Amino acid sequence: MLTCRELVQSRASDYLDSQLNWRARAGVRFHLLICHHCRRFMQQLALVRGLLADWPEPAPGETELSSLAERLYREHRHRAGHPPE
Amino acid sequence: MTHPKPADETELLVRLRAGESAAFEELVRQYHGAMKRAAAALIGEAQAEEAAQEAWLSAIRNLPKFEGRSTLKTWLFSILLNEARGRLRKAKREVRLEDSGSGEEGLLDPDRFAGDGHWAQEPLLWHDQSPEALLSHEDFLRCLEMVLDSLPENQRSVLTLREYQGLEVEQICNILSISASNIRVLLHRARTRVYAMVDRFEETGTC
Numbered sequence: 117m118l119t120c121r122e123l124v125q126s127r128a129s130d131y132l133d134s135q136l137n138w139r140a141r142a143g144v145r146f147h148l149l150i151c152h153h154c155r156r157f158m159q160q161l162a163l164v165r166g167l168l169a170d171w172p173e174p175a176p177g178e179t180e181l182s183s184l185a186e187r188l189y190r191e192h193r194h195r196a197g198h199p200p201e
Numbered sequence: 202m203t204h205p206k207p208a209d210e211t212e213l214l215v216r217l218r219a220g221e222s223a224a225f226e227e228l229v230r231q232y233h234g235a236m237k238r239a240a241a242a243l244i245g246e247a248q249a250e251e252a253a254q255e256a257w258l259s260a261i262r263n264l265p266k267f268e269g270r271s272t273l274k275t276w277l278f279s280i281l282l283n284e285a286r287g288r289l290r291k292a293k294r295e296v297r298l299e300d301s302g303s304g305e306e307g308l309l310d311p312d313r314f315a316g317d318g319h320w321a322q323e324p325l326l327w328h329d330q331s332p333e334a335l336l337s338h339e340d341f342l343r344c345l346e347m348v349l350d351s352l353p354e355n356q357r358s359v360l361t362l363r364e365y366q367g368l369e370v371e372q373i374c375n376i377l378s379i380s381a382s383n384i385r386v387l388l389h390r391a392r393t394r395v396y397a398m399v400d401r402f403e404e405t406g407t408c
Contacts, residue, residue: 119318125308129389133370153320160324164396166332167345168242168364173234181233184254185226188261192220195262 118147120154128161210273217264229257232274235366236281242349242361243285252288256281271375278366279376282358289354309393327403335399344408348398356391359384 118127123144130136131144148155176184216224236256241249260280267276315321329335336342349357358377362368363384370381377384398408 120320121314121318157324170332173238176233181229185229189222189225191261
C-alpha cells in the first residue's frame with residue numbers, strides 16, 4: 117500500500133494535475149480517505165499551486181504602455197522598410 | 202500539435218503585419234503586464250523590465266516568421282524565456298534543462314517521515330487558507346520572490362510557465378524541448394520547495 121512518503125514525494129503533484137493512471141489515482145484516493153495528515157498536505161500543496169496564478173500582475177502605467185507600443189510600431193516599420201513618420 | 206486560437210488573435214496578427222499602429226497598442230496592453238511578471242519570476246525583478254522590452258523587440262523582428270503553430274501567448278513567452286536564458290548564461294548561471302536534479306534535491310526533508318513511511322509529525326496547520334490570504338502579506342511576497350530566485354533555473358522555468366502562465370504540460374514540452382515526464386518531476390520539485398518556504402513562513406513569519 118502507498119505510504120505517506122511515497123504519496124508526498126512522488127505522487128502528489130501528478131495527482132493534482134490529473135497525470136496519474138487510474139490505478140495510481142485510486143491508490144492516492146484510498147490513502148487520502150484514511151490519512152488525515154496527507155489530506156492536509158494535499159490541501160496545502162493545492163494552495164501552493166494557486167500561488168503563482170494569483171500573484172498579481174504589475175499594472176503598467178499608461179505612459180509605459182504607450183511608449184512601448186510606439187517603440188514596437190517604429191521597429192516594425194523600420195523592418196518593413198518604411199521611412200520614419 | 203497546434204492549439205486553437207481565438208479568432209480575435211488571428212485578426213490582431215493580420216493588423217500587426219499590416220503595420221496598423223493601434224494593433225501594437227492592443228498587443229502591448231494585452232500582454233505586457235504578464236510578460237513583466239513572468240520575467241520577474243524567471244530572472245528577478247531587477248532585470249524584468251529590460252528583459253521584457255528586449256523580448257518584445259525580438260518578437261516584432263520575428264513577427265513575419267511566426268507561423269501560428271502555437272498561440273501568440275505561448276510564442277511570446279518562448280521568446281521571453283530565450284531572453285531570460287541568455288541573461289542567466291551571461292551571469293554564468295549555466296542552463297541545463299535536461300537535468301532534472303538528482304537524489305533528494307527538491308524533495309521534502311526526509312526527516313519528516315518515520316521509518317515506516319508515515320509522517321513522523323503531523324504537518325503544521327497553516328493560518329492562511331488561500332493563496333489570496335498568503336499574498337496579502339507584504340513579507341510573504343518578498344519570500345515568494347526569494348524562493349523563486351533560489352530555484353534551479355529549469356525548475357523555475359517550468360513552474361512559471363505552468364502555474365503563472367497556465368500553459369499545458371504539452372505546450373511546455375514544445376517551448377523547453379524536454380519530455381513530459383521530466384517536466385512533471387521538475388514541477389513537483391519546484392512546488393515542494395515553495396511548499397517548504399510557505400510552511401516555514403506559517404511557522405515563523407519569516408523565510
